Amino acid sequence: MTIVDVIVVSAVWSGHPVGFDLLTHGDNQFVAFYDSERRMTVASRRLGAARWDVSHPQGVYWKRRKRLSSTIAWDSHNYVTMAVDRDGYLHLAGNMHVDPLVYFRSARPFDASPLERVDKMVGTEENRCTYPRFMAGPKGELIFRYRHGSSGNGGDFYNIYDPDTRTWRRLLDKPLLDGQGRMNAYARMPQLGPDGWYHMIWMWRDTPDCATNHDISYARSPNLVDWETSAGKRLELPITLETGEVVDPVPVKGGMINSVQALGFDAQKRPVVTYHKYDVAGNTQAMNARLEGPGVWQRVQTSDWAHRWGFSGGGSVGAQVRLGSVTVREDGGLGQSYRHWKEGSGIWRLDEATLKPVGTYPKPPSLLPPEARKVTSAYPGMKVKTTSRVDPTSPAIRYVLRWETLGPNRDRPRDEGPPPSELKLFVIDTSDGE
Numbered sequence: 001m002t003i004v005d006v007i008v009v010s011a012v013w014s015g016h017p018v019g020f021d022l023l024t025h026g027d028n029q030f031v032a033f034y035d036s037e038r039r040m041t042v043a044s045r046r047l048g049a050a051r052w053d054v055s056h057p058q059g060v061y062w063k064r065r066k067r068l069s070s071t072i073a074w075d076s077h078n079y080v081t082m083a084v085d086r087d088g089y090l091h092l093a094g095n096m097h098v099d100p101l102v103y104f105r106s107a108r109p110f111d112a113s114p115l116e117r118v119d120k121m122v123g124t125e126e127n128r129c130t131y132p133r134f135m136a137g138p139k140g141e142l143i144f145r146y147r148h149g150s151s152g153n154g155g156d157f158y159n160i161y162d163p164d165t166r167t168w169r170r171l172l173d174k175p176l177l178d179g180q181g182r183m184n185a186y187a188r189m190p191q192l193g194p195d196g197w198y199h200m201i202w203m204w205r206d207t208p209d210c211a212t213n214h215d216i217s218y219a220r221s222p223n224l225v226d227w228e229t230s231a232g233k234r235l236e237l238p239i240t241l242e243t244g245e246v247v248d249p250v251p252v253k254g255g256m257i258n259s260v261q262a263l264g265f266d267a268q269k270r271p272v273v274t275y276h277k278y279d280v281a282g283n284t285q286a287m288n289a290r291l292e293g294p295g296v297w298q299r300v301q302t303s304d305w306a307h308r309w310g311f312s313g314g315g316s317v318g319a320q321v322r323l324g325s326v327t328v329r330e331d332g333g334l335g336q337s338y339r340h341w342k343e344g345s346g347i348w349r350l351d352e353a354t355l356k357p358v359g360t361y362p363k364p365p366s367l368l369p370p371e372a373r374k375v376t377s378a379y380p381g382m383k384v385k386t387t388s389r390v391d392p393t394s395p396a397i398r399y400v401l402r403w404e405t406l407g408p409n410r411d412r413p414r415d416e417g418p419p420p421s422e423l424k425l426f427v428i429d430t431s432d433g434e
Contacts, residue, residue: 001367004397004427009043011036014382014405015417017316018072019079022389022401022425025088028110031401032080032092036420040070040080040095040102044112068115070095070102074413076316083134085142086163090115093132097411098150101126105166121159121168130154133189138223143171145189151314152207154184155238158224172225177202178238186213186258190224194269198224201263201273203256204241208314213256216275216289217244230271231294247289247297250277255284257311257319264325266290266334267352272326273297274336276309284309286323286338288355300355307342315410326350335361367400367428377404379418396431 012020013034020033027047035041072078072095080094088109095102104115120126125148132146142161147154155175159168177185187202198221206212219235221227227235229245236243250256255278262274273289279301286303309320324337324347334352339345349359366373367388375382382404391397404421406414 001365002429002432003369004429007425007427009033009401009423009425010041011420012403012423013038013072014377014403014419014421015414016074016076016409016411017383017385017405017407018076019081020387020401020403020423021080021082021094022387022399023082023084023090024389024391024399025084025110026393028084028088029399030082030090030112031423031425032082032094033401033403033423034072034080038072040068040072040092042068042082042090042092042112042115068092068104069117074409075411076408077130077411081132081134083142084110085161086140089163089166091134091142091144091161093134093144093146096129096132096146098128098130101129101146103132122170125155125157128154135189137171143224144168147184148175149179149184150208152179152184152205152212153181154179156185156187172237175238176227177244178240179204180240182206183241185217186261188261188263190221191263193271194265197222199263199271201247201261203250203258203261203275205258206252209312210257210314210317211312212252213250213258214252214254215241215249216247216256216261216273217241218247218271218273218291219244220271229295230291230297245295247273248275248277248287248299250275254278255309257317259317259319260321260323262323262325264327264336266326267328267332272355274323274325276303276321276323278308282308284321286321286336288326288336288350290355298355302336302348302350302355302357303338303343305340305343307340309341313410315412316408317410318408326355329361333361367398367430368402368426372402372424372426375404377418377421379406381406382418382421383407396429398428398430400426400428402426 023030031043077097078095083091090106092104130147144159155178158171160171183204183206185202190198190200264272279285289297289299292298320341322339329335334350336348347361348357351358388400403423
């Protein structure tokens with residue numbers, strides 16, 4: 001790998017971790033973040049003709065930095081997310097945790113300045129929004145998903161954008177998932193599988209206490225509108241705990257947390273649902289459930305760990321266990337990444353039949369050089385945070401955002417915070433594979 005360029009973007013907020021976004025569309029690139037004064041900010045630049053020109057000095061292409069009328073509090077839920085529509089207009093949402101809709105749209109194509117505040121999309125169920133995400137629909141449509149309500153009481157709504165009228169409408173006339181006032185679903189975004197279907201997984205939670213997650217669940221759709229179970233049974237909307245398909249009926253306080261769930265596929269294009277739960281001894285174990293037939297899930301304990309991650313309460317919880325999705329590797333085998341606060345990290349090689357580890361794959365090399373992976377701030381507790389994206393027109397080019405921040409604090413204010421961090425964009429050529 002070769003670092004083609006390193007560009008300083010801005011000084012940014014570093015008092016707690018919150019997600020920034022990086023978007024490359026054609027020759028245009030956008031970065032959304034919170035500046036040193038906690039203000040939502042978008043920076044934009046125009047790329048070189050085909051790829052980055054290293055002869056240009058740092059920052060020469062940064063044309064505008066637009067500060068937006070939205071300031072972040074001490075809440076790690078309030079990430080920012082962006083999309084570009086068919087006609088090149090930029091859409092931005094974020095800084096919401098059970099808050100009124102925060103949404104901006106550019107006034108001109110491929111231009112982040114000015115970004116105009118749009119107070120509503122459809123005008124209903126937009127006063128208690130969380131977890132905004134944009135995605136592309138089956139025909140390239142721009143779709144926006146968010147939760148309305150709160151942890152333990154909410155529904156998932158999907159809107160679709162009409163670029164001709166520059167207006168939004170409901171993709172579905174009801175929530176896709178609804179806790180009916182008794183719970184809410186923590187869902188992964190619908191994922192287009194190798195079989196051409198959209199697949200979605202989620203778990204339910206009864207209260208803001210993260211220990212009350214339960215019942216990992218699944219649904220699929222050919223078009224994001226019509227949904228069914230793995231056995232082909234049509235699901236009437238909204239999908240509820242009673243009507244949805246439960247992959248594993250993990251009970252409340254059974255060791256599941258919503259930040260750790262993943263969806264992958266094996267070599268036969270069968271979905272594999274990943275999560276963790278407590279085993280009979282009370283230890284946290286990695287689980288993989290594979291669809292073996294209509295409505296038949298093979299649930300496998302993949303790990304054999306001797307430690308328990310006990311978690312409870314509300315607010316942003318630092319993850320002590322991370323699990324990647326099951327993927328087909330270049331050699332045809334199945335791989336799965338993991339990170340454990342005591343067992344370390346790696347990539348399991350899984351047996352195709354049993355989903356049990358039979359070896360390991362080498363870890364991929366870090367995109368950043370050793371010096372960029374080290375904390376440079378002298379403030380205690382700082383960590384390096386990154387966000388990476390592939391250039392959609394040049395897959396060998398990777399863009400990595402790097403900054404430093406303190407860890408989560410359950411969304412509570414700190415008495416004092418560190419000085420601002422420096423947000424940098426690394427442009428990396430991975431074509432040499434080293």
